[in-house]
Amino acid sequence: MTQVKEPSLAARALPPRRRRPLRTLAWTGGAALLAAAVAAAALGFGGNGTGTAAAVRTPPATAKVTRTTLTETETVDGTLGYGDTLAVSGKSQGTITWLPDEGATITRGHGVYSVDADRRPLLYGTMPLYRTLQDGVEGKDVELLERNLKALGYTGFDVDDTFTWATREAVEDWQDDLGLDVTGEVRPGDVVIADGPIRVGELKKTLGDTASGPVLTATGTAREVLVNLDVADEHLVRKGMKATVELPDGTEVNGRITSVGKVATETGTGNDTTTTVEVKISVSGLKKSYDSAPVDVTIVSDQRKGVLAVPVGALLALAEGGYGVQVVEGSATHYVAVETGMFADGQVEVTGVQEGMTVAVPK
Numbered sequence: 001m002t003q004v005k006e007p008s009l010a011a012r013a014l015p016p017r018r019r020r021p022l023r024t025l026a027w028t029g030g031a032a033l034l035a036a037a038v039a040a041a042a043l044g045f046g047g048n049g050t051g052t053a054a055a056v057r058t059p060p061a062t063a064k065v066t067r068t069t070l071t072e073t074e075t076v077d078g079t080l081g082y083g084d085t086l087a088v089s090g091k092s093q094g095t096i097t098w099l100p101d102e103g104a105t106i107t108r109g110h111g112v113y114s115v116d117a118d119r120r121p122l123l124y125g126t127m128p129l130y131r132t133l134q135d136g137v138e139g140k141d142v143e144l145l146e147r148n149l150k151a152l153g154y155t156g157f158d159v160d161d162t163f164t165w166a167t168r169e170a171v172e173d174w175q176d177d178l179g180l181d182v183t184g185e186v187r188p189g190d191v192v193i194a195d196g197p198i199r200v201g202e203l204k205k206t207l208g209d210t211a212s213g214p215v216l217t218a219t220g221t222a223r224e225v226l227v228n229l230d231v232a233d234e235h236l237v238r239k240g241m242k243a244t245v246e247l248p249d250g251t252e253v254n255g256r257i258t259s260v261g262k263v264a265t266e267t268g269t270g271n272d273t274t275t276t277v278e279v280k281i282s283v284s285g286l287k288k289s290y291d292s293a294p295v296d297v298t299i300v301s302d303q304r305k306g307v308l309a310v311p312v313g314a315l316l317a318l319a320e321g322g323y324g325v326q327v328v329e330g331s332a333t334h335y336v337a338v339e340t341g342m343f344a345d346g347q348v349e350v351t352g353v354q355e356g357m358t359v360a361v362p363k
Contacts, residue, residue, distance in 0.1 A: 062328055063311050065357040070309060070344040072302040074236060078227040078245070078281065080293045082199055082219035088112060090120075090211035091189030099207065103291075104200045105221055109152045112192040112218075115211040118180050122198065123148040123191050134185035137163040144193075145186060149174060197221045223283045225255060227297055228276040231264050236301040237279055245283050246296040253285040255297065302342065309347040314359045315340070325353060326360035333360065 090096075090113075098114035106112055111119030125144040131137070133145055138161050146159045149170050157166035168184040175182045180190075201217040225245055229237065243255040261278035268274055281297060310325060316335065318324045324337045341349030353359070 060363050061361045062358050063314060063361050065308055065310055065350070065353050065355055065359060067306055067355050068309050068347070069303065069305045070307060070342045070347060070349055071300055072342055072344045073298050074233070074301045075296055075298045076227050076229060076233075078225040078295045078297040080223065080225050080245070080247070080283070080290055080295045082201075082291075083222065083224040083226075083280070084219065085201060086194055086198065086218045088192055088215050088218060089213055090115065090205075090215050091187075092211050094118075094211045096205045096207055096209045096211055096215070099203055099205065099216070100200045102200050102203060105197060106200065106218075107197045108148065112198070113205075113211075113215050119178055120190065120192055121178065123193055124151070124196055125193050126195050128193050129186065129188040129191065132185055132187050133163055135163060135165065135168055142167070145171075194218070195220075223286055224258075225281040225283055225295055225297060227279040227281065228265075228267075229260075229279045231275045231277055234260065234277050237299060242300060243281050244298040245281065246298070247286075247288065247290070248293050248295070249288065251288075253283050255281040255283045257299075258282050304342045304349055307341065307349040308351065308353060308355055309349050310353075310359050311361050312343060312346055312348045314361045315348060325350070327353070328358040328360055 092115055094115035096113060096115060097117050098111070098119075100106060100111075100113065106122050108124050109121050112122050113120055123144070125148070127140055127144055129141055129145075131141070133142055140161060142163045143159065143161045145163075146157060146167060149157070149167075150159055152174065154170040154174055157164065157170050171186060172182050172184045175184075197220070198218040199221045201219055203216050204214040205211075205216070237257055237260055239257055239260055241257045243257060244252050245255045246252050257279060259278075259280045264275050264277050266273050266275045314325050315323045315338075316326060318335070318337060322337055323340060324335045326333050327336050336353055338350040338352040341351070343349075
């Protein structure tokens with residue numbers, strides 16, 4: 001442990017950092033906080049220029065050097081919603097005879113809309129039907145149909161990529177149960193494909209309209225936050241990272257990053273442009289229903305476990321350069337140079353001191 005000269009009254013705090021534009025990234029800790037703390041410390045514990053290590057008065061407040069975990073966070077703007085929008089379009093010349101309510105949730109096997117009193121059921125998958133599925137057809141679209149039939153409780157066929165007589169019989173049973181014409185084949189316009197349950201967004205048709213063209217929009221049913229993150233901060237986030245989402249009423253819910261976009265998008269004009277990537281965050285624990293809302297997202301961008309830390313206000317600007325702390329031992333004090341690390345939650349990581357030491361914290 002090296003004793004150093006007491007801090008000089010001439011020690012100056014670092015100039016304050018300029019504030020970033022409103023509603024951009026906000027950091028806990030950092031240079032501005034250090035500057036303010038050091039300024040207060042330097043003025044509160046100025047020396048007499050003799051280089052004497054022992055303080056001439058008892059410090060007004062103290063704190064222990066503790067071993068702790070420091071967490072650095074970043075807060076960004078986000079929008080709460082239901083994720084990407086799916087456009088549902090009709091492929092026949094019939095008449096719309098039934099539509100769901102906006103905001104309704106539709107699951108596998110249930111009707112999304114009706115044409116000429118025939119339901120168009122929802123099936124789960126990622127591949128749209130592009131041809132008529134019937135005896136002898138092979139491909140991934142056949143497997144999608146068979147997988148859904150099995151999930152709906154129909155049996156007697158193998159889930160593979162071949163449409164056999166057994167598949168046809170299962171299709172006929174399914175069509176009969178739905179009250180549809182029993183044909184044993186499935187045309188592209190007979191069903192709606194989505195990757196899971198859907199929530200109806202906006203209706204594009206009214207009863208009596210022709211069924212061709214856009215019928216409605218839909219989203220997934222899981223709540224999701226979308227963040228347009230500045231590309232300069234992309235390295236701070238990764239898939240699976242935890243986040244905290246603050247709702248408009250001030251309540252907080254847990255979130256987790258589900259994807260970080262690979263395509264950068266530029267917004268704005270002239271010199272006032274921003275390049276961002278899309279970050280998606282799933283949320284849980286929502287008790288209030290917001291269809292869409294602006295939210296604040298706090299992401300843990302860095303963490304240091306098991307480090308020694310002191311309050312930022314304990315840092316002093318030393319006359320010979322660098323920073324130190326005033327160590328209190330009984331009725332005497334002396335100054336010790338330290339190296340600083342992460343700043344977070346009003347504390348700073350330090351090396352050069354020992355756990356359990358008492359340090360002065362100027363008011």
